[in-house]
Amino acid sequence: MRPKTLFDKIWNKHIVHEEEGKPTLLYVDLHLVHEVTSPQAFEGLREAGRRIRRTDKTFATMDHNVPTLDRHNIKDPISLQQIETLASNCKEFGVELFDLASPYQGIVHVIGPEQGLTRPGSTIVCGDSHTSTHGAFGALAFGIGTSEVEHVMSTQCLWQNKPKTFEVRVGGKRPQGVTAKDIILSIIGTIGTAGATGYVIEYTGETIRSLSMEQRMTICNMSIEGGARAGMISPDKTTIDYLIDKPRIKSEENLDNLTKEWLKLASDEGATFDETLILDASKIAPQVSWGTSPGMVTGIKDKVPNPKEIEDPVKRKSIEDALNYMGLKADTPIEDIKIDTVFIGSCTNGRIEDLIAASKIIKGNKVSSRVKAIVVPGSQVVKYQAEKLGIDKIFKDAGFEWRESGCSMCLAMNPDKLSPGERAASTSNRNFEGRQGKGGRTHLVSPTMAAAAAIKGRFTDIRSYDIDLGEY
Amino acid sequence: MEKFNTVISRPAPLDSSNVDTDQIIPKQFLKRIERTGFGEFLFFDWRFNDDGTINNKFILNEKRFKDSEILLSQENFGCGSSREHAPWALRDYGFKVIISTSFADILFNNCFKNCILPVVVNEKELNYFFNSTLNLEDYELEVDLQNMVLSDNKGFSQNLDVDPYRRKCLLEGLDDIALTLIHEEKITMYENALSN
Numbered sequence: 001m002r003p004k005t006l007f008d009k010i011w012n013k014h015i016v017h018e019e020e021g022k023p024t025l026l027y028v029d030l031h032l033v034h035e036v037t038s039p040q041a042f043e044g045l046r047e048a049g050r051r052i053r054r055t056d057k058t059f060a061t062m063d064h065n066v067p068t069l070d071r072h073n074i075k076d077p078i079s080l081q082q083i084e085t086l087a088s089n090c091k092e093f094g095v096e097l098f099d100l101a102s103p104y105q106g107i108v109h110v111i112g113p114e115q116g117l118t119r120p121g122s123t124i125v126c127g128d129s130h131t132s133t134h135g136a137f138g139a140l141a142f143g144i145g146t147s148e149v150e151h152v153m154s155t156q157c158l159w160q161n162k163p164k165t166f167e168v169r170v171g172g173k174r175p176q177g178v179t180a181k182d183i184i185l186s187i188i189g190t191i192g193t194a195g196a197t198g199y200v201i202e203y204t205g206e207t208i209r210s211l212s213m214e215q216r217m218t219i220c221n222m223s224i225e226g227g228a229r230a231g232m233i234s235p236d237k238t239t240i241d242y243l244i245d246k247p248r249i250k251s252e253e254n255l256d257n258l259t260k261e262w263l264k265l266a267s268d269e270g271a272t273f274d275e276t277l278i279l280d281a282s283k284i285a286p287q288v289s290w291g292t293s294p295g296m297v298t299g300i301k302d303k304v305p306n307p308k309e310i311e312d313p314v315k316r317k318s319i320e321d322a323l324n325y326m327g328l329k330a331d332t333p334i335e336d337i338k339i340d341t342v343f344i345g346s347c348t349n350g351r352i353e354d355l356i357a358a359s360k361i362i363k364g365n366k367v368s369s370r371v372k373a374i375v376v377p378g379s380q381v382v383k384y385q386a387e388k389l390g391i392d393k394i395f396k397d398a399g400f401e402w403r404e405s406g407c408s409m410c411l412a413m414n415p416d417k418l419s420p421g422e423r424a425a426s427t428s429n430r431n432f433e434g435r436q437g438k439g440g441r442t443h444l445v446s447p448t449m450a451a452a453a454a455i456k457g458r459f460t461d462i463r464s465y466d467i468d469l470g471e472y
Numbered sequence: 473m474e475k476f477n478t479v480i481s482r483p484a485p486l487d488s489s490n491v492d493t494d495q496i497i498p499k500q501f502l503k504r505i506e507r508t509g510f511g512e513f514l515f516f517d518w519r520f521n522d523d524g525t526i527n528n529k530f531i532l533n534e535k536r537f538k539d540s541e542i543l544l545s546q547e548n549f550g551c552g553s554s555r556e557h558a559p560w561a562l563r564d565y566g567f568k569v570i571i572s573t574s575f576a577d578i579l580f581n582n583c584f585k586n587c588i589l590p591v592v593v594n595e596k597e598l599n600y601f602f603n604s605t606l607n608l609e610d611y612e613l614e615v616d617l618q619n620m621v622l623s624d625n626k627g628f629s630q631n632l633d634v635d636p637y638r639r640k641c642l643l644e645g646l647d648d649i650a651l652t653l654i655h656e657e658k659i660t661m662y663e664n665a666l667s668n
């Protein structure tokens with residue numbers, strides 16, 4: 001038999017209906033719902049008198065609007081309305097909800113894996129582009145719009161044109177301090193923000209294999225920033241070890257068989273992809289974004305680019321616009337950029353390993369007097385784990401604010417926002433204009449780079465630190 | 473869904489690449505729980521100054537582009553989030569067609585579900601449209617989905633390339649869910665096989 005990719009295997013298994021010249025009707029195994037992209041879908045169901053076909057495959061959480069200081073006191077009336085609307089919709093339609101009182105509440109892409117809802121071989125959708133995160137487990141996971149949310153609710157299926165496949169193979173040893181975040185930023189810097197449009201990426205190679213599940217999630221999370229429909233990694237022992245004790249998995253009767261099936265999903269030896277990119281991790285430096293799209297990124301020892309050196313007029317203009325917005329001069333060394341704010345959190349880098357690594361950099365130091373720094377755990381479970389390990393104390397002693405879980409300053413729909421002109425080192429995934437608050441300036445970095453920047457008040461090369469970060 | 477009819481309009485030239493969904497509709501406007509009323513917030517941070525007054529320097533605020541139903545933009549239009557608020561805002565504002573050299577995947581999909589036709593052209597054609605609409609007095613483009621023709625009133629004409637299934641859905645204003653439920657039996661069969 002022809003060798004198959006992980007993607008092929010999952011796709012083929014989920015075809016409900018196929019016709020020449022039409023999209024394929026695919027079955028959806030898991031539908032995750034949050035408060036921002038669902039109200040209009042529930043409304044549509046109500047208008048048409050439809051129900052949710054499989055409430056057992058539908059789960060909801062509140063994350064985007066949630067305040068991180070006093071979560072039970074939502075001052076913005078419209079945020080409150082969205083949160084309340086989700087609660088009443090879930091009740092009306094019989095959907096299990098991780099609400100603000102739940103110890104398992106958190107960012108939708110953090111709690112899926114944490115609760116064991118995310119499984120290898122499954123198709124997972126959510127009205128949120130970073131659904132690609134779940135691909136780290138060898139699932140086909142992607143973001144959808146609200147019309148599609150409604151469609152999945154009522155049919156448990158989705159029409160999809162078959163994407164092409166893109167292998168991103170990463171080999172070589174990561175230097176100490178170079179994290180999964182730096183790998184994915186450097187991939188996006190290489191292929192551009194539209195480089196993988198129309199493709200599903202599978203990340204392969206020894207470097208990817210050596211990453212923990214949390215780091216793999218960081219990589220898959222940002223696939224969408226390279227334009228990809230989804231990102232995925234073949235399941236292996238690391239995947240199984242992570243999943244085996246998760247709440248919704250550990251009680252499975254046939255766990256042994258299940259895990260054997262999962263391992264078989266890995267791309268076959270010799271399977272071919274439509275496109276391939278090969279990267280050497282040993283050559284990657286810690287990355288810092290300087291512009292207003294995640295592809296505008298460079299190494300810590302580099303400089304802000306000079307638009308005058310760019311020939312292509314469209315590219316030149318976009319660099320000029322970006323520098324203008326970011327308030328940066330061409331040719332400024334990245335290490336000379338001073339920052340006002342540090343945000344550690346989000347579905348990209350708000351998991352326990354991220355917080356542990358950042359805390360190692362922080363320990364015994366003080367946040368620079370010019371910097372306001374906050375940590376927002378990705379979920380209540382992460383927050384609890386961290387507090388059990390005493391990490392919250394390390395952050396607080398250094399002058400960080402320790403918050404409740406949620407999306408927070410990743411997109412600033414809650415009160416955590418940048419002011420116009422304020423400059424942030426952020427572990428999130430998007431540096432678009434106004435993303436973290438109107439006029440706010442975002443530099444995307446890894447958690448350890450963000451931690452070091454908090455102490456110094458400017459960007460600095462984490463590789464020069466003599467701190468053992470283990471496998472992080 | 474509403475049906476897609478032929479569009480004739482002077483195109484509005486938005487000369488930016490990688491226009492992302494945070495620009496199309498800034499997130500402070502995502503909090504409504506209806507599908508309507510997003511048009512007034514389209515490109516909010518560009519259309520309005522910090523004090524709330526109209527930014528006269530922004531191209532869409534020029535009188536001649538005020539009633540445009542066609543938007544021109546540079547490569548990778550609509551990158552970023554999956555929020556359908558972006559096409560809701562575009563459509564509510566009055567855009568029925570968006571022309572670019574490339575689109576982000578999710579937005580491209582979302583357009584079809586909201587009666588917007590995204591049209592991919594090459595760089596040369598896009599430059600020609602930009603120049604024409606900026607410099608020619610009475611310039612208009614015509615998008616005829618029925619006959620699959622993209623033409624202007626200066627002699628340019630070429631065939632549109634649209635997925636036939638999507639074309640049909642747009643022209644007939646078909647409801648996706650109703651279409652899918654034709655296959656309900658197959659969905660049930662699939663589910664039965666799963667649980668065995």
Ligand code: SF4
Pocket residue numbers: 063064107108109128130346347348406407410411428429
């Ligand atoms: S943390 Fe940011 S990227 Fe992730 S789901 Fe929340 S808003 Fe989206």
